Amino acid sequence: MRIGATTTYRELLDSKPLRAKYPLIAEVTEHIGDLQVRNAGTIGGGLAHADPAADMPPVMLVLDATFVLQSKGGKRSVPARKFFKGPFTTVLKPGELLVEIRLPGPPKGAGMAYASFEQAASGYALAGAAALVAVAKGVIARAELAFTGVAETPFLAPATKPLIGTKGDPDAIGRVAEAAMAGVEANDDIHAGREYRLHLARVAARRALTEALARAT
Amino acid sequence: MATLFGSGIKRREDPRLVTGRATYTDDVKLPGLLYAAILRSTYAHAKLKQVDVAKAKQAAGVVAVYTGADLRDKVNAVPCAWNVPNCDLKVPPHPVLAVDKVRYVGDGIALVVAESRAAARDALDLIEVDYDPLDAVVDPERAAQKGAPQLHADVPNNVAFTWKVTGGDADKAFAEAPVKLEQRILQPRLLPTAMEPRAACASYNPGTGQLTCWITSQNPHIHRFLLSVMTKLPEHRIRVIAPEVGGGFGSKIPGYADEALVSFASLDLGRPVKWTEDRSENYKVTIHGRDHVEHVELCGTKDGKITGLRTRVYAGLGGYASTAAPGIPTILHGLMYSGPYAIPNIAGTVYGVYTTTTPVDAYRGAGRPEATFLLERMIDLYARKIGMDPVEVRRKNLIPNDKFPYTVATGITYDSGNYQGALDKALQMIDYKKFRAEQAKARKDGRYLGIGVTTYCEICGLGPSQVAGAVGFGGGLYDSAIVRVYPTGVVRAYIGAKPHGQGEETTFAQIVADEFGLPVENVEVVAGDTEATPQGWGTYGSRTTAVCGSAVKVAAQRVKAKAKQIAAHLLEANEADLDWKDGKFVVKGSPDKSKSFGELALMANVAWNMPPGVEPGLEATAFFDPTNFVFPFGTHICTVEVDAETGEVKILRYIAVDDCGPQINPMIVEGQVHGGVIQGLGEALQERAVYDEDGQLLTGTLMDYAVPKASQMPKIETAHTVTPSPVNPLGVKGVGETGTIASVPTLVNAVCDALAPLGVTHIDKPLTPARVWTAIQQAKGGAR
Numbered sequence A: 001m002r003i004g005a006t007t008t009y010r011e012l013l014d015s016k017p018l019r020a021k022y023p024l025i026a027e028v029t030e031h032i033g034d035l036q037v038r039n040a041g042t043i044g045g046g047l048a049h050a051d052p053a054a055d056m057p058p059v060m061l062v063l064d065a066t067f068v069l070q071s072k073g074g075k076r077s078v079p080a081r082k083f084f085k086g087p088f089t090t091v092l093k094p095g096e097l098l099v100e101i102r103l104p105g106p107p108k109g110a111g112m113a114y115a116s117f118e119q120a121a122s123g124y125a126l127a128g129a130a131a132l133v134a135v136a137k138g139v140i141a142r143a144e145l146a147f148t149g150v151a152e153t154p155f156l157a158p159a160t161k162p163l164i165g166t167k168g169d170p171d172a173i174g175r176v177a178e179a180a181m182a183g184v185e186a187n188d189d190i191h192a193g194r195e196y197r198l199h200l201a202r203v204a205a206r207r208a209l210t211e212a213l214a215r216a217t
Numbered sequence B: 001m002a003t004l005f006g007s008g009i010k011r012r013e014d015p016r017l018v019t020g021r022a023t024y025t026d027d028v029k030l031p032g033l034l035y036a037a038i039l040r041s042t043y044a045h046a047k048l049k050q051v052d053v054a055k056a057k058q059a060a061g062v063v064a065v066y067t068g069a070d071l072r073d074k075v076n077a078v079p080c081a082w083n084v085p086n087c088d089l090k091v092p093p094h095p096v097l098a099v100d101k102v103r104y105v106g107d108g109i110a111l112v113v114a115e116s117r118a119a120a121r122d123a124l125d126l127i128e129v130d131y132d133p134l135d136a137v138v139d140p141e142r143a144a145q146k147g148a149p150q151l152h153a154d155v156p157n158n159v160a161f162t163w164k165v166t167g168g169d170a171d172k173a174f175a176e177a178p179v180k181l182e183q184r185i186l187q188p189r190l191l192p193t194a195m196e197p198r199a200a201c202a203s204y205n206p207g208t209g210q211l212t213c214w215i216t217s218q219n220p221h222i223h224r225f226l227l228s229v230m231t232k233l234p235e236h237r238i239r240v241i242a243p244e245v246g247g248g249f250g251s252k253i254p255g256y257a258d259e260a261l262v263s264f265a266s267l268d269l270g271r272p273v274k275w276t277e278d279r280s281e282n283y284k285v286t287i288h289g290r291d292h293v294e295h296v297e298l299c300g301t302k303d304g305k306i307t308g309l310r311t312r313v314y315a316g317l318g319g320y321a322s323t324a325a326p327g328i329p330t331i332l333h334g335l336m337y338s339g340p341y342a343i344p345n346i347a348g349t350v351y352g353v354y355t356t357t358t359p360v361d362a363y364r365g366a367g368r369p370e371a372t373f374l375l376e377r378m379i380d381l382y383a384r385k386i387g388m389d390p391v392e393v394r395r396k397n398l399i400p401n402d403k404f405p406y407t408v409a410t411g412i413t414y415d416s417g418n419y420q421g422a423l424d425k426a427l428q429m430i431d432y433k434k435f436r437a438e439q440a441k442a443r444k445d446g447r448y449l450g451i452g453v454t455t456y457c458e459i460c461g462l463g464p465s466q467v468a469g470a471v472g473f474g475g476g477l478y479d480s481a482i483v484r485v486y487p488t489g490v491v492r493a494y495i496g497a498k499p500h501g502q503g504e505e506t507t508f509a510q511i512v513a514d515e516f517g518l519p520v521e522n523v524e525v526v527a528g529d530t531e532a533t534p535q536g537w538g539t540y541g542s543r544t545t546a547v548c549g550s551a552v553k554v555a556a557q558r559v560k561a562k563a564k565q566i567a568a569h570l571l572e573a574n575e576a577d578l579d580w581k582d583g584k585f586v587v588k589g590s591p592d593k594s595k596s597f598g599e600l601a602l603m604a605n606v607a608w609n610m611p612p613g614v615e616p617g618l619e620a621t622a623f624f625d626p627t628n629f630v631f632p633f634g635t636h637i638c639t640v641e642v643d644a645e646t647g648e649v650k651i652l653r654y655i656a657v658d659d660c661g662p663q664i665n666p667m668i669v670e671g672q673v674h675g676g677v678i679q680g681l682g683e684a685l686q687e688r689a690v691y692d693e694d695g696q697l698l699t700g701t702l703m704d705y706a707v708p709k710a711s712q713m714p715k716i717e718t719a720h721t722v723t724p725s726p727v728n729p730l731g732v733k734g735v736g737e738t739g740t741i742a743s744v745p746t747l748v749n750a751v752c753d754a755l756a757p758l759g760v761t762h763i764d765k766p767l768t769p770a771r772v773w774t775a776i777q778q779a780k781g782g783a784r
């Protein structure tokens, strides 16, 4: 599926095909700002802005989206997983626009979920986790987990492998959530200290993976 | 005829407010209007070595630039108007633009006046300021210690005042008491966040010598006086207009340098000048609230009788003493240490302390929320210590219903009360016993449910002018109304107070319409223009209905008495033989002989046939000065569930039982309670202004300062008891601040109660998930 960069959040919410194929996008969009923000804000603007605590980037990471960037000189495609470089910083070059978001078809029977804890003033995530879990023949065939709000950029958890081939019991999920924070330099600010933020990220990971697994068919 | 008093009619203010038809100060547009912008200090504390405005003066569109040095002899300092006696108050000068030193981030340094707002703002960037930075100090307790950075030359240790309140013999009580406890309690600094930021638009007419100044004001007559002091123009040549005012919460009471600056510029340039702050400027410059560090001790018996309370409070004042600042943590705080309880021995010391931060002044509740919070928190800690139910401890100490008027140990006398009645009603609504049983069961399942019960009373309806004088308040506290009847029988009431969201345009019309038997649409209420309204003292301290509403009532009664004289004359009857019925004076026993209010209005205004010696016209002025404050009270209860894994607090139910005497408009009362409770829950759960060590405000925008949103707040269940006040003819008490006063300890006590099994005793506000989680970890002996 391809989404134009200037598609508003409202349009995402109103799109039946999108809701059917990527229900997670609609679910997360409902978290973003308020009615006015969703009516005016665009998915491309939000991604290009690269706020390190924005809700949509981790979704793009777990769905393994590809971003089409265009300048006068031509087009190039960049995987979402390589797009975010730092707080409010991306691989976009001067004179280049994000024009399109390409989403590969989700794996068969995949369940997806997002869990986050909001900063009370801004509504952005103190810590949030998106998860995608696909089940085949009664065991987990694929598991993706990504975070926002925790560090300088959204990031994909490298270590979901231990879940593959298992039924995803709570202990295994807990271990993956725990491992995902190993070595992470978590943000520390007036809204959440480092230790609490890491704790929230683990809780979010566990809740997102558990819910995604429950939704997988 | 049914009375309008007691009827929840819709607020007449709302249609224009919600359809964007209201006129605010920033909407004022005048021919030749210039725009002002103010350069603000980026340092919390620094010497000003040089302010170079040469480039700014040259910039396109710039008309004038002024520095502190330019204005030193032309504009007087911003006055402090509450000179609390017997506390060695030190108020150093607060120049309208800093001259040699800045004392908070946001302190004014230069004024730019230009042809457009953009040109004025752009020119700020061209001003070069050479600062010599000094150390900042933001914590009031630290600022009062020896060796802390000194803000003002003549204020040693930054201590602006040391105020004491005593009643009974607290030291003796503590020496003898079997149970003693102490707790350090923080009341974080809050940002009032009125939806409309402050603005001022000044227009000096060189022809008439008159200055008109539109100000976002809760008290235009006070602003007229303060402007007169600062600009040196006599008061009778200043007209202050407060048009629509979009909320204040206390932040639009004080006099600020800003309105003096635009007024001076208009005088100097002969053209109108306007200034409007944006949210970032609002957060830096408009007063903040609270900011106490409190050391509190309570003592009592083993069976729940409180025998003494002692406090030592450091109240942050910011860089300068704002208009009412000294009175807030003293008169409006310490005198309420007894709350609704009979506490025989009280000793409090309050230090007012200058810090390199934005000035602090009245914020919704102003001193009383801090008093109620510390008392209610201590009572829950006491109850836990002696193993008694916190409700029973409260019940045991409440002032009995048959003891009013009751004088507490701090020396003030409560007008009327039925504290047990409100408590019983609230407990019944929540079904206290049932909740305790659920809580016990939930605890077995590893879930954390909690309940907080606050019994409160507060002092408002400010207040007798004689008391105002005795406590150093630089003005009266009576209020006023002119009730004017037009020839066609319609009425206007011109009032001295200035409602800005509280709904008195509606409720005062209800009072007048009732008096004259008119439909409410035939009465208009006018406020906010010193040219039209009699001397009054404004809207704050939940005083407008109790004091100004009483003036309206008395003025209307006077009008009616005159109408009766005219009716008697026209009907050739004795006044004693007239009955008032359905909007008419009727001769007793002769129902066909009557004069309607409309007929009398016409006759009085044309004066063709007046009683001998009676002047034409039908209007009356009343100045109402109450004999005492009013003391509304009630019980608030909150139940919560805490997610011990994340520290998140979920409010299960919130119950507010308030007694503000008879209600003129129950819907408006409910709205005030809702707003107050939500503002208090914001304080309890998520609001906090944070400065870093260098005095930079880290919560300088709405992205970081968490004003509560509707989606974050619970449903509020309201109920009332009705205990009239004997101190005003309406019997009413204020209800603008009760919600803010009662809700903060209610929520905090509920959360501490929920976490009692984990050993958590106290958590500092606001109870963000991060803080609750950290408190749980600490109680478990884990993380810091």
Ligand SMILES: Cc1cc2nc3c(=O)[nH]c(=O)nc-3n(C[C@H](O)[C@H](O)[C@H](O)COP(=O)(O)OP(=O)(O)OC[C@H]3O[C@@H](n4cnc5c(N)ncnc54)[C@H](O)[C@@H]3O)c2cc1C
Pocket: A005, A006, A031, A032, A033, A034, A037, A040, A041, A042, A043, A044, A045, A046, A047, A048, A049, A053, A054, A055, A056, A092, A096, A097, A098, A099, A122, A123, A124, A125
């Ligand atoms: C009140 C409020 C609350 C919010 N709450 C949330 C929240 O809870 N969670 C959350 O995730 N987000 C939140 N947001 C952020 C919101 O998602 C983004 O502001 C919005 O998506 C930006 O989209 P826009 O189309 O308005 O982009 P703009 O604001 O127009 O653009 C943002 C930046 O990206 C650049 N840009 C825009 N489009 C492109 C493009 N196609 N290619 C290259 N560069 C581009 C712009 O130049 C600009 O620098 C909130 C915003 C507001 C105002």
